[in-house]
Amino acid sequence: MRRPICWSCELELESGTLFCARCRKIQPVARTEDYFSLLGLPRQYALDPVELERRFRELSRVLHPDRFARAEPRERRLSLERATRLNDAYRYLKDWRLRAAYLLKLAGTDVFSEGRTFADPEFLEEQLEWREALALALADGDGEALRRIAAATRGRLEALEAEVRGMFEDDHWFSELPVDIARRLSRARYYDNIVADAERGAAATGH
Ligand SMILES: [Zn+2]
Incomplete structure (x- = not known):
């Protein structure tokens, strides 16, 4: 897979990089990122709620709009996009039902395809x-x-x-x-x- 390139200084980056190591500009969310990787957690059901909370708070602080108040419009937009994704990720991983459903979806199972019901x-x-x-x-x-x-x-x-x-x-x-x-x-x-x-x-x- 091709590695992403910084939109500002064109440095080659690791997938999932938050800030460019050279110019410090915020980077867009990569297509390969999922809710687990966004929070730096392993893609699995078992999860330490304290760790989830800690990572969410830490990233929320880093992405806080105040930090981008004087940044250029693109940086502000990217930070907002990341913060929105982060909030979604947190909401999904925190609730065991949503986390389980999300893992089923990531695994490519079609159990939640539209209109499908389960005989029970x-x-x-x-x-x-x-x-x-x-x-x-x-x-x-x-x-x-x-x-x-x-x-x-x-x-x-x-x-x-x-x-x-x-x-x-x-x-x-x-x-x-x-x-x-x-x-x-x-x-x-x-x-x-x-x-x-x-x-x-x-x-x-x-x-
Ligand atoms: Zn850069």
């Missing part, structure tokens, strides 16, 4: 039970039941996260497990909605 018969029954319990508690304005439902669903989400983490530890997850992972991500979306509805309902009961 074992989950269907549970889904209906949650819906029914939620509808009942909402109809009764039963704040305590709603909070109990929210807490129980949060517990399910934690268990799902542990399952997904375990799947990504399999060396062959990208060939053997993408559908199983995607199915769990769909379940997580379902639980997220239940939590949101239950908490909104509990707040509305006002006690």
Whole structure:
């Protein structure tokens, strides 16, 4: 692959270079960069949240608009583009569901192609039970039941996260497990909605 060249002084750079070593000008995001490399993290599911936070803060500081206030327009534009990408990267990697979905996408699996749904018969029954319990508690304005439902669903989400983490530890997850992972991500979306509805309902009961 051809190495990038500094737009200002034409020095040959390493891919992923933030500032040119010679003229110090900020460089555009390379096409080969992904959210992991943008934050200088290995492309894998397991991630140290403290390290993620530290790198995000450090890079945000480096890319802060104040630092480019007197720079030329191109530098300002590039720093803004990088800061936007950095914010996206942080948001995606911080949330386990988004991080998992992003890894599936990077692996080239088509599990999230448009309109695709997952048959999940074992989950269907549970889904209906949650819906029914939620509808009942909402109809009764039963704040305590709603909070109990929210807490129980949060517990399910934690268990799902542990399952997904375990799947990504399999060396062959990208060939053997993408559908199983995607199915769990769909379940997580379902639980997220239940939590949101239950908490909104509990707040509305006002006690
Ligand atoms: Zn340069």
